[in-house]
Amino acid sequence: MVNREVLESFPMKAEGSYSYNNNSSIQRYGVNRSKTIIEQAIAEKLDIKQISTANRPFTIADLGCASGPNTFVAVKNIVGAVELKYEQRPEFLVYFNDHVTNDFNTLFRSCIASNKQYFMSAAPGSFHGRLFPKASLHFVHCSFSLHWLSMVPNELLDQTSPAWNKGRITYGNAPNEVVMAYSKQFAKDMTSFLNARAEEVVRGGLMVLLLSYTAGEIRSSLHGFVGIMDLMGSCLLDMAKLGLLSEAGVDSFNLPIYLTTIKEVRELIKHNGHFSIENIEPLIRMVAPDAEILVTHLRAAMEGVFKEHFGNEIMDEFFKRLVKKVAASSILPVGNIVPGELCIILQRKFALRMLCSTQDVV
């Protein structure tokens, strides 16, 4: 009953030259960039008296932690900022979460080596469902995970639907019906995520979401990450033409990834109603990575989903072609935001009666 494992689960590779462990510096950049925003949120918004951690550990969850090492950096930052709020250091309990298929063995071995200052635990399962007991978390961190959808929307594979996504692997450059199918799935996932966390996070607790997004309002824009995903589709079609894979294989494949816009995600959170938005801030990247580094990072994070569908044999060829296409494109201008990252600070709303009693005191 407790964990609903999602249909799609493509863990990051933990070891080897294309592993997430060795190729996550782009995501690390986002984690580092978000540090000051998180520190400020903890300093200004976290009321440790109201969230009453007396005799209980301050409990943090990192959702979508992969197998390290970024998760340890993020957690260390959070623990450091929370410590400053207490006269006497509380005990800290940190839950690391990712899909059941994640390499937790590697995560545990790296963590023990990192001289951690907290009790460590891992909670496997999909964060679209419940993972933790009621009101058991004080702080949730979720970094570069929420753009992964829990499943590919069914319509995209339905030949009779106007959202049938023939010849593409994503919604970039696609009819509006395709964009809407992706957007609907993202809304569904985001809502189940927020509902689950609303039960788990104590009132007044904070939640930091770092996610890739689309700057501006056109969700199917071919700039940034959506453009790169479109180039991935284009590589696959090229390879289909050369007979390296089947065209039907491309038609039946869609990336379970969707980049929201600020407007869209803000409306979803407001409509959900359990969390107040304390901050939404794009993270500015001053120097874009070069094509090869970018693609190696994308491979570490995304290879699983391609391998599952197209097989391991074509992976080298596919990503080699992608480097060339990205380098030849205008997707990576120096000084641009590639891919766009958004830092959202949410606070679990206090109960109405608590607000009333606070007003009474005033």
Add this chain to the structure above:
Amino acid sequence: MVNREVLESFPMKAEGSYSYNNNSSIQRYGVNRSKTIIEQAIAEKLDIKQISTANRPFTIADLGCASGPNTFVAVKNIVGAVELKYEQRPEFLVYFNDHVTNDFNTLFRSCIASNKQYFMSAAPGSFHGRLFPKASLHFVHCSFSLHWLSMVPNELLDQTSPAWNKGRITYGNAPNEVVMAYSKQFAKDMTSFLNARAEEVVRGGLMVLLLSYTAGEIRSSLHGFVGIMDLMGSCLLDMAKLGLLSEAGVDSFNLPIYLTTIKEVRELIKHNGHFSIENIEPLIRMVAPDAEILVTHLRAAMEGVFKEHFGNEIMDEFFKRLVKKVAASSILPVGNIVPGELCIILQRKFALRMLCSTQDVV
């Protein structure tokens, strides 16, 4: 600061024909046999009002869980018995613990398949140190783990010490100094285990320890498991004589395993003072396993420690010889307790002032 990883850490093998997952039915027998004792302890000793789980999940930890499947059976039994105490079912949180080198990936994948009725989490690290926040556990289960010492006592390897254990790999048939060195290490480990749990278990919380022990008072008796370990040493010496391994290799090896007696463990717990002994009960095994099955089980649980010292190459030969020696010995009479198992039920003592206030009410 939190986890002190022990020197010795030899995880059970998770996969393959000699894996613990496929060869743990002897331990399962103990888990099943202890079921009624645990159910009775929960029914009679667990006062859910006093341990005040209101708005908090009922929290269980299985320490030394290996990679399954026995741990799931044990946890299911405990959850089932605790449920009966509540009018309204509480949320359950279960922590699975073992060494950092344990195969948690396999554990997680098996657990998700088992349709569990609780929130699952894993806490890696040595149970001789702190693993969980203060007063966060209501029930601790520790099965067939505490006879593993955290380290081989140093004296056994010291040629100048009267406890130098030349020509043996355990304390069976050894001088009293060797037995005492083992016993002292067990006392140290048991005490650090009890001290750590005393901080973590709520007052009134229960702890079940299932451990191999020596029936009677002679700790170096060559009956039961001590006798089998002695046969292991004898196999190694035979192989040294044949030049398959070095005699010095045998001299420098000692099994970090010690089987306590009822008297000894009772005194250790009493002297520690944090837990009251609610029950100590030997589990009667009516039918002893045959030599081959027994050795396959021992191999699944113990191969790691031999492999680490003697190398993988001699493992097949070693365990083949052990089957023959066990079969030829009088160690496995039908109807005997082989190896002896002890079920101990402990309760975290209530604070003195709580006892007083209870008396006041009376």
